[in-house]
Amino acid sequence: MPTKPKTGHKEPLELEVGTVSEEIEVPVASEVVFRKIWKIKRFHKTIAKRDLVDSPVFRCSVNGMATFWNISVRFWKGPNGKKITNPLVVCLNLTGCETEETGQARVRFQFGVWDASIKHWECCPISSVVLNLQNTKDLLSVGYKSLGILDRHLDSSKDVSIMLKLQIIQSDEEVHSLSQDMARLLLKSEDKDTLIECAKEDESPVIKVHSWIIMARSSKLALQLQKFQDEKTPNIKYKLDLSDFQHSLVTELVRYIYTDKVDNADTHANKLLPLSTRYQLPGLTALCERTLLESLTPSNVANILLLADQCRCENLRKAALHYCENSEEIKESVHIGKTLAWRVMEMVNPDLFLEACESFGSSSSNLDSPGTPGSWSD
Numbered sequence: 482m483p484t485k486p487k488t489g490h491k492e493p494l495e496l497e498v499g500t501v502s503e504e505i506e507v508p509v510a511s512e513v514v515f516r517k518i519w520k521i522k523r524f525h526k527t528i529a530k531r532d533l534v535d536s537p538v539f540r541c542s543v544n545g546m547a548t549f550w551n552i553s554v555r556f557w558k559g560p561n562g563k564k565i566t567n568p569l570v571v572c573l574n575l576t577g578c579e580t581e582e583t584g585q586a587r588v589r590f591q592f593g594v595w596d597a598s599i600k601h602w603e604c605c606p607i608s609s610v611v612l613n614l615q616n617t618k619d620l621l622s623v624g625y626k627s628l629g630i631l632d633r634h635l636d637s638s639k640d641v642s643i644m645l646k647l648q649i650i651q652s653d654e655e656v657h658s659l660s661q662d663m664a665r666l667l668l669k670s671e672d673k674d675t676l677i678e679c680a681k682e683d684e685s686p687v688i689k690v691h692s693w694i695i696m697a698r699s700s701k702l703a704l705q706l707q708k709f710q711d712e713k714t715p716n717i718k719y720k721l722d723l724s725d726f727q728h729s730l731v732t733e734l735v736r737y738i739y740t741d742k743v744d745n746a747d748t749h750a751n752k753l754l755p756l757s758t759r760y761q762l763p764g765l766t767a768l769c770e771r772t773l774l775e776s777l778t779p780s781n782v783a784n785i786l787l788l789a790d791q792c793r794c795e796n797l798r799k800a801a802l803h804y805c806e807n808s809e810e811i812k813e814s815v816h817i818g819k820t821l822a823w824r825v826m827e828m829v830n831p832d833l834f835l836e837a838c839e840s841f842g843s844s845s846s847n848l849d850s851p852g853t854p855g856s857w858s859d
Contacts, residue, residue, distance in 0.1 A: 515541045515647040519552055524630065524641040528554065528566050538576050541647060546614065549577040552645060555625075568629040571643060575612070575621040583615040587650045592626045593775075595642035598633040599811070601804050602644055604775045606747055614651075633810075660740045666691070667739045675719040676709065677731060685728040690735055692719050698738045701760045726756070737765050746772045751788060758792045770797040777801065779810045783822035783837075790833050805840045 519536045521527055527534060534554040541548050553572045556564040573590055588611075593604040605626045612623070634641050673689040696703040702721065709720040723731050733749045734756055736742065741764060743749060750772040757765035773785050774797060782804050789797035805811050814820050815838060827834040 513543050513648070515645075517552075517645045517647070519643045519645070521554075521641045521643065523639055524635060525566075525639065528556075528569070532556070532564065541649065543649065546580040546582075546649075546651075547578070548575060548614070548649065550574060550647070551576055552643065557627075568627045570625050571628050572625040573623045573645065573647075575623055577618045578614050579616060580614055583613070584651065585611055586614050587611050588623060589648040589650070590624065591646040591775075592628065593644035593646070594628055594630065594634050595636070595644070596633050597636040598809065599779075599804060599806070601777060602775070603634075603778065604644075660742060663739045664736075667736070672716075674716055675706065675721055676714070676717050677721045677723055677735070679723045679731040680725070680727050682728045688728070688731060688735060689717070690721075690738075694738060695721065699760045699762055726752075730756075734765075737762065737768070743768060747776060750776075751785070754788060754792050754794065758794070766792075766794065770794055773797060774800050777804050779814065780820070781822075782811060783814075783820060783826055786833065786837060787822065787826055787830065790830065802837060802840045805837050 517539055521534065533556075536552040538549050538551045541550065551574050553574055555570040555572060556566060557568070557570065559565050571592055573592075587609060589607055589609045591604055591607045593602040595601075596603050605628070608624050608626075610623055612621070628643075630641060636642070667690075670689055673691055675690045675692045675695060677688040677690060679688065692706060695706065706719045706721055709717055711717060723734075726734075730749060730752050733743050733745075733753060736744065737753075743753065743765075746768065750769040753765060754769040754773070757763075757769055770789075773788075777785060777800070782801055786798065786801040786805075789795075789801055815823050823834070826837070
């Protein structure tokens, strides 16, 4: 029979018996994007007292490879040698690496700063660099951005939050991925059977593709394939008329059809979004929506809102309306007619204009809860 435990002598309770670490295991490491937020407490007082500010070191571990990073704030100096606190320099540093297999990796990163007035991240363009990852504890500066910190970036506690998105793409993984194989197929010309007509630019090459890929990816584009025959190009059997669009835009559309990727998405997203909905490419629609959402500013939100409504992209439309909430800068632009986009919206889409006006002052979002000085959150 079970017996009652003895109650005479009690062993001291160990409050800490070890540590817990996190590592992500995924089929493809390049699909993982690490997102870290560094809250700098009492921002103006902090930078006034220091010549440099460093975040705590954080770890990004995936598939047996651990990398260690921090973000640092540095300052420009004026002609008189005194430090300039605005704009400041935000740097990404690799502080160490632990890996069983050494090799090259492409690191993509993006900084952002929290706009407390409209509760939205203002993001810098994405940067990319190739690194040799091996076991090391040496500090390596990976890249930097110059950021201007304004009153709208200070929350109610006078803190500033800086965000980092980090993606590590190992070279071997990238070389053997389906996307890269399809990219190499796109470069081969001997077995392509379709010619795409588009608005030519200076010295732009002819765009040729495989008809079977077009048919597999977009039923709408497949319906536009026309039979084509020319003795000079016996291999070409089809023609696709996209002459209404510039060569550079069609190139990115074709790149997405082959690889699910777009180069310089920030530049092309606003023009690719209408094409994605017209030709029923939902993956491209989602990519453009994400890119446009990250690029929202008070000066472009009206244009993006019009575009989202035109393309019937409800997620982007709701996000743009939410962005307008509690923004005095946008409210002022609307009421005094400062920007052309708002005047155009009022004329061509009065219902949307009214909906945007009604969103002012109706925000239900909250700031992140205060954390400890220099703390990190995921």
